Amino acid sequence: MDLKDLYRDVIVDHNRHPRNFGKLEPADVHADGHNPLCGDRLTMYANLEGEHIKDVKFEGSGCAISVASASLLTEAVKGKSKSEVKELFDDVHALLTQHDAAVDPARLGKLAALSGVREFPARVKCASLCWHTLNAALDRAAEPVSTE
Amino acid sequence: MNAAVTATRGATALDIAAIRRDFPILHQSVNGKPLVYLDNAASSQRPKSVIEAVSRYYEHDHANVHRGVHTLSQRATDAYEGARETIRRFINARDTKEIVFTRGTTEAVNLVAQSFARPGFQPGDEILISALEHHANIVPWQLLREQVGAVLKVIPISEQGEVDFVEFEKLIGPRTRLLALAHVSNALGTIVPVEKFIKVAKQHGVPVLLDGAQAIPHTPVDVQALGCDFYCFSSHKMLGPTGMGVLYGRKELLEAMPPWQGGGDMILSVSFEKTTFNQLPWKFEAGTPHIAGAIGLAAAIDYLETIGMERIAAYEHELLEYATDRLSRVPGLRIVGTAANKAAVVSFTLEGIHPHDIGTILDTEGVAIRTGHHCAMPVMEFFNIPATARASMSFYNTREEIDRLAAALEHTRKVLG
Structure with a gap:
């Protein structure tokens, strides 16, 4: 269990300088995520163009893993379709939880930096919070919403 | 080392x-380094004497308590009730009838909420707690609030994490039916000067419950000197087994309280028409208790007292x-x-x-x-x-x-x- 596997340079950098950080206004969809036990709190915002994510931002506060993971997420999902995002989440989840995960690192890009998290089971929920939150935002968008 | x-x-x-x-x-x-254990407020560790007392009980003396005429049952009963006396002495209660075994502090607070407060409290009656309470001294009162329409009032704390005594004196009043306070804050470590709060509560005729989970492992506790009506604490924070705790209650109050759980051991006689409840403290101890827990807790107290x-x-x-x-x-x-x-x-x-x-x-x-x-x-x-x-x-x-x-x-x- 090497600390450097968890807090890789990419993670430390994205924690200190989170990308796409802030409120997206107006946002087509958004959702709040909260891990009350550790106090991580995120809001994910997205604008959609058809099935594709045109823009995505997040705000909130949390541990280095949750902030870096959200920052990496925003870079990874921009321009992707909703179904591609779901596939990517499955890959990330496997990466976070399975030692023998058959995940192609090339497909994950920078997200592969999260692989060290699986050595720290208590931290998996920190890394996955942003993904669950984005999923909730996208699912809600799938429901017909009326303002009338 | x-x-x-x-x-x-x-x-x-x-x-x-x-x-x-x-x-x-x-x-x-x-992780390759000598352990430094600094999480004692969550749970302390156990000395060998506690581990051995529990082992010895299971290896030599275990049977159910208060039931059998056989030797092992008698030994188990003697050890279990002997533990009650050890605890009584440790906190200077008047009578072992005032020592009720529970699963922990949380259950002790819930017992008071359900058996002391719930039967008598009226809508609008007020329970006073402080802003530094552990959830175990908040949520049972919120449940009670739903059940009887009681009002929960919160004494504020200062930036230093001290309970505001001046505000407390303003908040306590004719509708106050209970003051429930942490003796020591688990999150901040504040030692609450409970004596002066109790003094004012007594002047208003308000009973006082103290959550002593964080106090009792670290400081002498004398329930008579404190003058509180209830004192709740957990075994596992004071070197004893988990799943074990104590409710101290003044006998007059406990006598008047109905049982809160029904079952074996808490009765004297049962028929389908009428059940006669057991005496204190067994009235509040339905079912086979955590016998080894009580014995382990007594061993923990012996160890603490030796030091x-x-x-x-x-x-x-x-x-x-x-x-x-x-x-x-x-x-x-x-x-x-x-x-x-x-x-x-x-x-x-x-x-x-x-x-x-x-x-x-x-x-x-x-x-x-x-x-x-x-x-x-x-x-x-x-x-x-x-x-x-x-x-x-x-x-x-x-x-x-x-x-x-x-x-x-x-x-x-x-x-x-």
Whole structure:
């Protein structure tokens, strides 16, 4: 269990300088995520163009893993379709939880930096919070919403 | 681990090396480093004498209590009721009838809420708690609020984490039916000067419940001197088994309270028409109890008394002063909870670093602390922080271990700096 596997340079950098950080206004969809036990709190915002994510931002506060993971997420999902995002989440989840995960690192890009998290089971929920939150935002968008 | 042995001066001198030898769990490496256990407010560790008392009971004396005429049942009953007497003496209750065994502090508070408060409280009756309570002294009263329409009033705390006595005097009034206070705050370490709160409560004829979970492992407790009506505490924070706790209640109050759970052991006779309840304290102990837990708790008290609660309190205070000074010198560290009187708890934040990351990095250095909201989310909200890191010390800890903590925190800053 090497600390450097968890807090890789990419993670430390994205924690200190989170990308796409802030409120997206107006946002087509958004959702709040909260891990009350550790106090991580995120809001994910997205604008959609058809099935594709045109823009995505997040705000909130949390541990280095949750902030870096959200920052990496925003870079990874921009321009992707909703179904591609779901596939990517499955890959990330496997990466976070399975030692023998058959995940192609090339497909994950920078997200592969999260692989060290699986050595720290208590931290998996920190890394996955942003993904669950984005999923909730996208699912809600799938429901017909009326303002009338 | 000779380097970890600290000689202290004067009347408080404890042979820490000898004490540490009594705790088998302390002698191990975690992640390749000697374990530094500083999460005692969450749960303490157990000396050999407690582990052996529980083992001995299961190996030689176990049977159900209060039932059989056979030898083992008698031995188990004697040990179980003997534990009650040990506990009575330890907290200076008048009578063993006033010592009710529970699963822990939480169950003891719930018992009072459901059996003392619920039958008699009217809509609009007020329960007074403070802003530094553990969830275990908040949620049972919120449940009661739903059940009887009672009102929960909260005494505010100061920036130092002290309960505001002036505000308390304004809040207590003719509708106040109960004051339920932490004796020591688990999240901040504040020692609440409960004596003066109790004095005012008595002038108003208001009964007082104290949550003593964090106080009883670290300071002498005399329920008669305190003058409280209920005192709740847990075994596992005071070297005893988990799943075991105590409700002390004044006999007059307990006598008048109905049972809160029905079953075996809490009855004298049962027919389908009428059941006669057992005497105190068994009226509140339905079902086969945690016999080994009571025996282990009594062994823990024996151990604590051998060292002496006064000496434990004095030594832990030295550790607190040392830790407060040492940690204050870690750049970016802010101590949360700076009351004048504190138990050996240091809650803190590190600038720019989330407590969760601190906890993980410290663990890789072999240092165990608690991070999070400490089951006191209103306290975190008051200080406008999501969580803290908390180092909580016991009398088997040493200054060298606090140095290890400080070094690990400096390492944390480097890793995430």
